[in-house]
Amino acid sequence: xxxxPRLGALRYxxxxxxxxxxxxxxxxQEIADLKQLIQKSSxxxxxxxxxxxxxxxxxxxxxxxxxxxxxxWEKLRQFHLKGASGHRIVRGHTHLSDxxxxxxxxxxxxxxxxxxxTLREAFSLVATGGYGRKELAPYSxxxxxxxxxxxxxxxxxxxxxxxxYFLWDLGLEVGQAVRSINDCVVLAEKELxxxxxxxxxxxxxxxxxxxxxxxxxxxEQVLLKNPGAFLRGKLLEQRKRHERFGNSMFYLEPNLKxxxxxxxxxxxxxxxxxxxxxxxxxxxxxxxxxxxxEEYQTFTRSRAFLQRVRNALHYRAKRRDDRLTFHxxxxxxxxxxxxxxxxxxxxxxxxxxxxxVARQVGNLSxxxxxxxxxxxxxVTGEANHHLEGPFWIVGDKITVQGENVFKQNPVHLLAIFxxxxxxxxxxxxxxxxxxxxxLGLIDQxxxxxxxxxxxxxxxxxxxxxxxxxxxxMNTCGLLGRxxxxxGRVVGQTQHDLYHVYTVDEHTILAVxxxxxxxxxxxxxxxxxxxxxxxxxxxxxxxxxSVLFHDIAKGRQGDHSILGAEMATRVCRRMxxxxxxxxxxxxxxxxxxxxxxxxxxxxxxxxxxxxxxSQQIPDKCHLDLLLLLTVxxxxxxxxxxxxQWKATLLRKLYNLTLETMTEGGLSKPQExxxxxxxxxxxxxxxxxxxxPEALINEHLDRFYPEYFxxxxxxxxxxxxxxxxxxxxEPLGIVFHASPDSGTTNLLIHTQDHxxxxxxxxGALAARSANILxxxxxxxxxxxxxxxxxxxxxxxGAIESEQKLERIHEALTQVxxxxxxxxxxxxxxxxxxxxxxxxxxxxxxxxxxxxxLHTILEVTAKDRLGLLFAITHLLQRHQVQVRAxxxxxxxxxxxxxxxxRDLYGLKLNEKKTKRLNRDLNSxxxxxxKGEPPWTWVSKVDSGTPPDSIPSQARKV
Numbered sequence: 034x035x036x037x038p039r040l041g042a043l044r045y046x047x048x049x050x051x052x053x054x055x056x057x058x059x060x061x062q063e064i065a066d067l068k069q070l071i072q073k074s075s076x077x078x079x080x081x082x083x084x085x086x087x088x089x090x091x092x093x094x095x096x097x098x099x100x101x102x103x104x105x106w107e108k109l110r111q112f113h114l115k116g117a118s119g120h121r122i123v124r125g126h127t128h129l130s131d132x133x134x135x136x137x138x139x140x141x142x143x144x145x146x147x148x149x150x151t152l153r154e155a156f157s158l159v160a161t162g163g164y165g166r167k168e169l170a171p172y173s174x175x176x177x178x179x180x181x182x183x184x185x186x187x188x189x190x191x192x193x194x195x196x197x198y199f200l201w202d203l204g205l206e207v208g209q210a211v212r213s214i215n216d217c218v219v220l221a222e223k224e225l226x227x228x229x230x231x232x233x234x235x236x237x238x239x240x241x242x243x244x245x246x247x248x249x250x251x252x253e254q255v256l257l258k259n260p261g262a263f264l265r266g267k268l269l270e271q272r273k274r275h276e277r278f279g280n281s282m283f284y285l286e287p288n289l290k291x292x293x294x295x296x297x298x299x300x301x302x303x304x305x306x307x308x309x310x311x312x313x314x315x316x317x318x319x320x321x322x323x324x325x326x327e328e329y330q331t332f333t334r335s336r337a338f339l340q341r342v343r344n345a346l347h348y349r350a351k352r353r354d355d356r357l358t359f360h361x362x363x364x365x366x367x368x369x370x371x372x373x374x375x376x377x378x379x380x381x382x383x384x385x386x387x388x389x390v391a392r393q394v395g396n397l398s399x400x401x402x403x404x405x406x407x408x409x410x411x412v413t414g415e416a417n418h419h420l421e422g423p424f425w426i427v428g429d430k431i432t433v434q435g436e437n438v439f440k441q442n443p444v445h446l447l448a449i450f451x452x453x454x455x456x457x458x459x460x461x462x463x464x465x466x467x468x469x470x471x472l473g474l475i476d477q478x479x480x481x482x483x484x485x486x487x488x489x490x491x492x493x494x495x496x497x498x499x500x501x502x503x504x505x506m507n508t509c510g511l512l513g514r515x516x517x518x519x520g521r522v523v524g525q526t527q528h529d530l531y532h533v534y535t536v537d538e539h540t541i542l543a544v545x546x547x548x549x550x551x552x553x554x555x556x557x558x559x560x561x562x563x564x565x566x567x568x569x570x571x572x573x574x575x576x577x578s579v580l581f582h583d584i585a586k587g588r589q590g591d592h593s594i595l596g597a598e599m600a601t602r603v604c605r606r607m608x609x610x611x612x613x614x615x616x617x618x619x620x621x622x623x624x625x626x627x628x629x630x631x632x633x634x635x636x637x638x639x640x641x642x643x644x645x646s647q648q649i650p651d652k653c654h655l656d657l658l659l660l661l662t663v664x665x666x667x668x669x670x671x672x673x674x675x676q677w678k679a680t681l682l683r684k685l686y687n688l689t690l691e692t693m694t695e696g697g698l699s700k701p702q703e704x705x706x707x708x709x710x711x712x713x714x715x716x717x718x719x720x721x722x723x724p725e726a727l728i729n730e731h732l733d734r735f736y737p738e739y740f741x742x743x744x745x746x747x748x749x750x751x752x753x754x755x756x757x758x759x760x761e762p763l764g765i766v767f768h769a770s771p772d773s774g775t776t777n778l779l780i781h782t783q784d785h786x787x788x789x790x791x792x793x794g795a796l797a798a799r800s801a802n803i804l805x806x807x808x809x810x811x812x813x814x815x816x817x818x819x820x821x822x823x824x825x826x827x828g829a830i831e832s833e834q835k836l837e838r839i840h841e842a843l844t845q846v847x848x849x850x851x852x853x854x855x856x857x858x859x860x861x862x863x864x865x866x867x868x869x870x871x872x873x874x875x876x877x878x879x880x881x882x883x884l885h886t887i888l889e890v891t892a893k894d895r896l897g898l899l900f901a902i903t904h905l906l907q908r909h910q911v912q913v914r915a916x917x918x919x920x921x922x923x924x925x926x927x928x929x930x931x932r933d934l935y936g937l938k939l940n941e942k943k944t945k946r947l948n949r950d951l952n953s954x955x956x957x958x959x960k961g962e963p964p965w966t967w968v969s970k971v972d973s974g975t976p977p978d979s980i981p982s983q984a985r986k987v
Contacts, residue, residue, distance in 0.1 A: 064125045109171070119344050127160075157180040159237060162176035164177075183214075225266040268402060282391040284533070289346065302397065349361060388526065422448065430464075431449060432464045447489060451488050540580060558676075577600070633919050663679075675828075676774045677774055718749040758781060778821075779819055791853055798856035799839045803821070804917075805915075807915050874890075875891045876888070886930075893959065901954060911939065
């Protein structure tokens with residue numbers, strides 16, 4: 034019989050080298066000795082003296098407590114570094130605080146003369162919240178309730194004040210409340226947060242009988258009255274919290290506490306369990322049959338891991354901090370022993386474990402909260418009845434009857450998801466748990482079963498809920514077991530700013546994007562894609578290619594090539610015909626070429642389109658590749674897709690289709706013929722507004738390439754924008770493009786060397802990102818440079834004030850009133866702070882084009898990068914005809930179409946020198962030198978050939 038795996042269990046081969054807590058143990062007495070502290074305190078304050086509010090004895094006592102606190106805190110930090118469990122460390126911090134509070138309470142409440150009445154039993158000191166749970170992280174607040182009798186005496190209030198002032202002087206963050214039992218009851222009835230906090234009340238010192246009465250009263254009058262209301266309140270609270278994070282646990286920099294799958298989900302599970310079943314520990318649910326021992330182990334391991342990471346965060350930040358930032362990810366991964374290995378960074382291994390743990394917590398939370406709802410709320414909807422096969426409907430959830438349904442026929446493991454998808458019903462939590470316990474039934478025989486594969490294809494091609502069913506199968510671990518190749522990328526991350534989600538979540542989001550396109554949700558935004566997907570005869574091929582396109586991420590080598598090989602194996606195992614297998618494999622292998630060509634090459638250049646077209650076998654491949662590319666980009670992150678990218682992809686598709694069917698503009702005579710046709714179309718558009726002679730004079734100034742780069746409508750707009758400025762030595766025009774979410778910049782001025790250097794420097798100094806640049810030189814020696822810009826948030830620059838500042842900077846630089854490096858040096862230093870990412874720099878030369886040498890530079894994105902590169906190109910006496918600027922998070926890929934001073938391609942000697950000096954420049958910037966500083970040094974007289982260089986292999 035196959036072994037039943039744990040619920041969403043981690044593969045422990047992926048978890049090492051994080052040290053296990055079992056090997057690092059310590060006692061509470063090692064952290065803080067209560068008896069010893071009492072003895073030392075008594076020596077400083079004799080029993081006959083009152084607790085000092087000031088003076089030397091108070092200072093001595095404060096020093097003693099600070100020493101105890103600091104020594105205990107440092108011991109705990111050292112135990113943490115040695116690998117102690119997160120749970121043990123938070124318990125240690127709890128004990129340290131308990132010890133200090135108990136001794137302090139004893140000192141302050143002690144009688145100071147034989148006849149004086151003691152205050153030790155007057156009120157209770159109670160821990161609440163996380164401190165009440167004994168889960169005090171290193172820098173968390175200490176939440177205290179001073180539980181008072183109905184009529185507290187002035188002495189009691191004075192005692193509370195003395196204690197609080199002393200705790201504040203110790204430097205502790207204290208959240209305090211002074212209340213009677215009646216106050217607690219009233220507030221708990223009104224506010225869910227207070228009710229939750231009081232649910233975790235724990236006695237520390239003082240009047241224990243008062244505390245017991247408080248607990249009994251609180252449960253009788255509040256907690257036991259309406260458990261359903263508490264449950265509904267906590268579920269609503271959790272749902273709102275999840276919505277704040279987009280209902281995704283796959284955030285780049287997750288909040289360990291608040292994110293879905295984080296500690297707060299564990300707390301919610303604990304609160305509801307404690308409220309409903311009145312247990313103090315989760316393990317008490319096991320003998321009651323509410324959770325299994327395996328699920329309890331999963332719960333314990335998940336909590337321990339999250340607590341350990343949270344402790345590491347607090348220790349490193351030296352404050353309360355629950356956000357796992359990129360800096361902290363790198364540091365904690367190293368601290369926990371994760372090391373880089375071929376194809377995957379240590380930090381990516383660490384984050385993969387985090388996401389696996391978050392998924393486990395999400396699984397547990399989903400199962401148990403669904404179960405609680407069914408047990409303690411009225412179930413509405415359909416009555417219980419038989420559906421089909423072994424499947425029944427209970428309430429509004431699909432279930433099975435009997436524990437052996439899946440063992441008797443493992444095919445039902447997949448069939449239940451198909452039924453749930455087809456009927457748009459959830460799966461009962463008990464059945465979902467049973468599925469996870471039977472994942473061991475999925476073996477090679479199961480994967481090759483024609484019935485199983487037919488079910489999977491049916492789900493993939495379903496009318497609705499395709500992404501939903503894939504996500505549910507992935508959440509419980511079934512998708513990764515059925516398709517082990519996909520299982521390798523579950524929780525796989527890439528440590529960069531571009532890839533927001535784990536590989537598996539990104540893949541499912543890409544499938545979801547395709548389904549939205551097919552469903553007509555983006556008809557206006559993506560008209561071409563919507564039309565193409567409706568014409569596809571066999572969409573399963575497209576869905577499979579999306580499912581497999583990143584399946585080789587995290588492996589050593591090109592993930593496109595490796596992924597194509599893996600996709601071939603999986604498709605054959607699933608019984609697809611050879612023709613479909615080859616098509617899926619081709620799509621996976623080439624899934625990046627559409628976007629790379631559109632975003633990194635000048636697609637107005639006929640040879641670019643011709644080369645791209647040669648890689649596409651036919652229109653079917655072109656259609657599918659466009660749809661795969663759109664879905665892939667839309668699933669990368671919330672702000673990755675924009676209309677500028679949509680415009681480029683659509684333009685490349687149309688040009689490629691034209692080239693494949695009609696030959697396009699690949700021949701020079703065709704380019705000239707098209708240019709003349711475009712000129713006539715522009716003249717017709719302008720005829721009603723401008724004199725014919727002026728129009729013809731303007732159009733005759735430019736070469737055919739200019740007219741091949743834009744539509745007639747855009748060219749007519751260029752003329753209208755610049756005509757009033759023709760007599761000016763410098764014309765600068767901004768033109769918003771709402772459809773693409775960008776701003777076009779037209780600069781018309783006398784052509785001269787270094788023009789793009791000045792422009793790029795001025796734009797960088799005003800935080801304007803350049804997406805593309807096209808440089809056109811007219812026959813009369815004027816330059817018409819056209820830039821596509823966006824602001825730092827990735828949208829059009831719409832602020833009139835910002836446009837005026839950019840205009841002013843460009844005017845100053847182009848008129849020689851100021852150097853661009855001077856403007857850059859004035860930028861706020863915070864704009865170019867170092868981040869924790871490393872980018873492998875490279876300089877690649879493409880010499881396959883007839884008229885240009887294409888230079889592709891990959892480097893870490895930073896302020897002034899384009900300015901420094903173009904400055905170097907200028908010093909090498911190289912002309913930039915066009916530039917394409919692509920940014921992928923922290924990685925910039927800048928592509929330049931180059932010619933020498935004679936308008937020819939660069940020769941081999943010049944290319945080698947340029948390559949060497951560019952690598953030297955990037956090397957200096959990687960050391961932290963701002964680009965404008967480097968430029969200033971070079972301009973001071975150091976020739977490029979003498980710049981120190983340790984050129985890397987290219």
